[in-house]
Amino acid sequence: MRFILVLFAKLALAVLAVTCFYVIYLDSSLTQRFATERYEASAIVYARPLELAPNKPLRPQQLLQELQQLRYRQDATLTQSGSYHDQGSAIELHRRPFDFADGPAMAQKVRVRFARGGVIAGIQSLPDGRELNRFQIDPLVLGQVTGENGEDRLIVGLERLPSLLIETLLLVEDRDFYHHAGVSLSSIGRAALANLAAMDTVQGGSTLTQQLVKNLYLSREQTLWRKANEALMALIIDFRFSKDEILETYFNEIYFGQDGGRAIHGVGLASRFYFGKQVEELSAAEIAMLVAIVKGPSYYNPYRYADRVRERRDMILQLMFAQQLINQRSYLAALEEPLVPPRRASEGRTWAPHYLAQVKQELGQLQVPQEWNEQGLRVFTYFDPIAQQALEKSIAEQLPRLSESKELQVAAVIANHQQASLRALVGDRDHQQLGFNRATGAMRQVGSLMKPTLYGLALSQPGSYNLASILEDTPITLEEVDGRIWQPENYDGEFVGDIMLYDALAQSRNVPAVKLALEVGIEAVVSKLRQAGITTPIPNVPSLALGSVELSPLQMTELYGVWAHYGRYRPYTTIDSLTNHDGLRLYQHRPSAGREVFDPLTTALVNYGLRGVVNDGTGKRLGTLFGRDALAGKSGTTNDYRDSWFVAYDAQQLMTVWLGRDDNKPINLTGATGALPVVANTFSELGVQSLDVALPAPLQYQAFHPQTGVAIPADCRQQRTFPAFPVSVAEDMNCEGVLEEKSWWEKIF
Template sequence: MRYLLVTLTKLGIALIALLGFYAIYLDSSLTQRFATERYEASAIVYARPLTLQPLAPLRPQQLIEELQQLRYRESAALHQSGTFQQQGSSIVIHRRPFDFADGPQMARKVRVGFNQGRIDQVVSLPEERLLSQFQLDPLVLGQVTGDNGEDRLLLGLERLPSLLIETLLLVEDRDFYHHAGVSLSSIGRAALANLAAMDTVQGGSTLTQQLVKNLYLSREQTLWRKANEALMALIIDFRFSKDEILETYFNEIYFGQDGGRAIHGVGLASRYYFGKQVEELTPAEIAMLVAIVKGPSYYNPHRYPERVQQRRDMILQLMFAQQLISQPAYLAALDERLVPPKPERQGRSWAPHYLAQVKKDLAELQLTGATEPQGLRVFTYFDPLAQQAVESSIAEQLPRFKQSDALQVAAVIADHQRASLVALVGDRNRQQVGFNRATGAMRQVGSLIKPVIYGLALAQPGSYHLGTIITDAPIELESVNGQRWQPENYDGEYVGSIMLYDALAQSRNIPAVRLGLEAGIENVVAKLRRAGVTSPIPAVPSLTLGSVELSPLQVSELYGVWAHYGRYRRYTTIAALTDHSGLRFYQHQPGAGVEVFDPLTAALVNYGLRGVVNEGTGKHLAQLFGRDALAGKSGTTNDYRDSWFVAYDHERLVTVWLGRDDNQPIGLTGASGALPVVANTFSQLGVVPLATTPPSPLQEQAFHPQTGVPIPMHCDEKRVFPAFPQQLPEDTNCEGMIEEKSWWQKLF
């Protein structure tokens, strides 16, 4: 017995020493991990905040649809934020509080009036003060998660409602602020409470133990795991404050799955289940979230609503019994709906191809250290109205075409004023994740290249103007390898002499080839490079008819040169970046860009591109929106393999491509294929007309319709274009010639 006692004593001492060493190891490693690696936060990606301002094109139904996507509720009282009410031709909105990229904004009521498809006025309530603009809180576009697939929106403890904190502690750990991480009294009290309620209403583990289990341990029910959990809970409770532990718990707690992503943290759960910020949660919503904590799969409100409602009501009863809520609030909460119905797009990304471009743009910003893409709030330029418009236009137009089942599509909508991307479609199936044709499909652009060639000509005002006569006659060229190339017009006909303006508006091929060869193919290549094209460019004569391959995004940036006074700017999805506390550390500044063409040359080309819409291949747009409202260009490649159209107004630039992935002919020109999609998109979004006054020193000049020479403005037969001013001799007649005067005419 003595030997056995000594042996057991030695073993006990060894075990205590081993336990001590293990505790020291845990203390050092666990403290470091908990302090720096508690969780990996998602980068929350937001759409643009909808800006409401007088004269902006917007219909009441469009505003209501956006409010519904934001999970605003229609209400007659409008007492709570996140509600709206339609009053005749006006809509009253009680906006939620939100931390915008430029700072927080409080909840606020406004009345938005409409008139003929535009906002008439925005009035602040109740003081009835006119506002120049007002922003709604933005839609959550998606999340950029880490490798573990977990999503969370980090919140500080100060942002959490006290009722939420008190309810969680009431149900899960009443002695949280009084125990050392493990509580024997909590285990005993939980057993008695569960027995009295005939249900599991309280857990025996402390919040600290639950946090340790979620962060570091498996869920196997073994004695070793429970002992390890208790020891780790003691260490964390000793090393960190109660508030730090509680804040970590609220940001780590698991609330279920949304497809392939795991929802962690009460901030993201509040948005997922109720579409609101955690500060706006009602007692019933707080009770439901606390109910889910016990078992997110078992208490899934979308799959087992009766089960979840029973537990929620039980928690509400506890809240009332402990005087956390009043009797009227308790009775009202019992009648409250469990969760609002899921919006149409819940559970799937608004625009997976746009989100993919956001990730690419984030990577190119090369964020490091504290600003890496985990834990960010990413404010983008994404416009849900624009995305819906182009998606619905594609869905409506594609079935009307032959080979519609084999057709693919890509579309880009850009805000050329802010050098930003507002919508992307990379596949005819808007939810198809994979190859993004909007940014990755390299296709020949056909006639879309022609404005660059005409720009090179018009940059020489001494040699060319919009009225210059160009020859449209057959031409045959010999390449370096001896092959013959004989380009043709799309209609197979030749008109002989044609004005430069008409050649551009009608997209005649031969005049473009002649001008391109005269300007020099190497100069065409140089302009494309300056306009941001980094892909291979064939320096051959066929380049004048668009043999270069560009993506729809590159085409958009190329036409952004014309829309933005001749300057190239790269388009981005990201407007601003903040951390989860609201500190902004990146703001997109479009800048002046790189000059590709001088502003006066760009203005002349823009006039020609307005001509494409007014009377050329895009005249269907002029029929819909009026003359000079838009500028644009069609593009068709050999054998009708690609159908392109680009159009822009004062703000937006829309690019659409139709084709087949196997590059087989589709039998559609740019005007018959892509143009209807562009037209339908602008019909839904509205048009902000282009400015038509030519910049100084350009001014209107009359030209002879057959010879293209300048003539006086009083002539009946004339063509009028913007041009550099020319002082005509007083004796110039309507043929452009100087009349010889008799001595009698000269005398008087």
């Protein structure tokens, strides 16, 4: 017996020693991990906040559409934030509180009045009626950029959580949270009695600390070793960290279900996913439903098992009422609330996946602190849901009309050339199709879109060229590097002889462009393209004048941004600013002045020619729809009608559309018959802000002879008028552009 007792004593000492060493090991490793590696936060990507201001172009339907996308509710009383009331010529709304990139904004009620013509007449603060010059609405969540573990969460500090949410969770899951040391025997006993009385599992036996340990560090296997490990780890964490730290971690870690392939972690993201709200706005019924889901997100999925979720939610509401967390009126009202708002057909689908892919690419290029996933990241973009939907709608309507072939593909970009920002982007005819992003990755020949660059080179030499200069539209034969003979032709197969430079550009004549490129120099054209940001290969051959270079729609957008923005090149971006989840700004995009490619005077002349494309040339349909000089643009068509392009811009927006097939087969559409209708429909949805047509000094309008291009007197009946550098016309110049010989009598008098 003594031998056995000694043996057991030695074994007990050995077990105690091993346990002590294990506890020491757990203490050091667990404390370090819990302090620095609790969870990996997501980067939440937001659209631009819709900014309202007097005289801003915006139709009531566009504002209503955005509010509905933000899951605002129709409510004439505007009692809660996130509600609106449509009054026809005015819309009242109660904005949600939101931490914008430039600082937090409280919930606020306003009335937005609209005038005829689709503009905002005024904005009034309610109920005081004070006129506002500016008002922002909380932005749409575009998507998330997750870490390596694929988990999504929106970090929320404990101070932002409603007290009702905290009290309800503790009531259901761990009443003695602030009184036990991480493990509670009394909680286990009380939970057993409560569950027996309710004939259901209404309370759990594990403490919140134990649940947190299990979620963070342990598997879900039901073994005594795991339960013992869980209890030991819970004791250590409870000893090393404050109750508030543990509770905040729990709220940000807890799993709330799946949204397709992404896991929803944390109450902040769950609130947005299920209700479209910030966590501060949750009602009693919504709080009860989230607490109900905690027990088993798959089993208590409100979209699949509504009855069982409602039963558990109502039981939790009953507990809340019994413990006087809510009054009887609130309790009865909560029982009548729906579980979750009805899901729209598009619910769960990623907003503009091609735009989001570009955001992710740019995010990887910014100098963001590597530890951002510890605190989370908020990415504020320039994405405009109104522009995106207008573009998607136009594509969906036009492509079936243009071709019955499902192989016809599309890529489109809408930018704000004043901000050097990207507002909308489509990379596939199915805008939800993930994979190849043609807007940024499809390298296609650009056809006549190349012509403004070589015309700009010519017009930058005012001593040699102006818009009235006569070019030759006659046959030409060239020998290529490989010895082949190239005879460029016009799209109509004809030659018109002498033609003014302006008409050659507006009508997109090919042969005059090739001859002009040879005169200004192909190498000079290549050099200008490099200055305009083109880094991909550029062929140094005469066919470059007709667009034999391959560029993406995004590159084309930036190239035409030179003409839209005073002749200066600037790269375009999707990201406006970055903050962490605490609101600390980490990055702010500030558009630079850019690099001068063409001087302002040359740019003004080329822009006049590109307005001519819309007024009198291949883009005349736009001029008919929106008026003369409202837009500037250019069509592009490649050999055998393989690619259809159109680029157009107004005072703010720049739009590029490409149509073609991935196998490069002909689509039998020109730029004017294919891409242009998509551009026209989109601008019709968005509205046009007309271009500024004022001429920069010293340019002025000059009369020219329509056949010879010679400057003639301004009072001649037969004339063409173009902006040009001042040209003095001799007093004895007649309307034919010929100097008249005066008699001796006229010379004297």
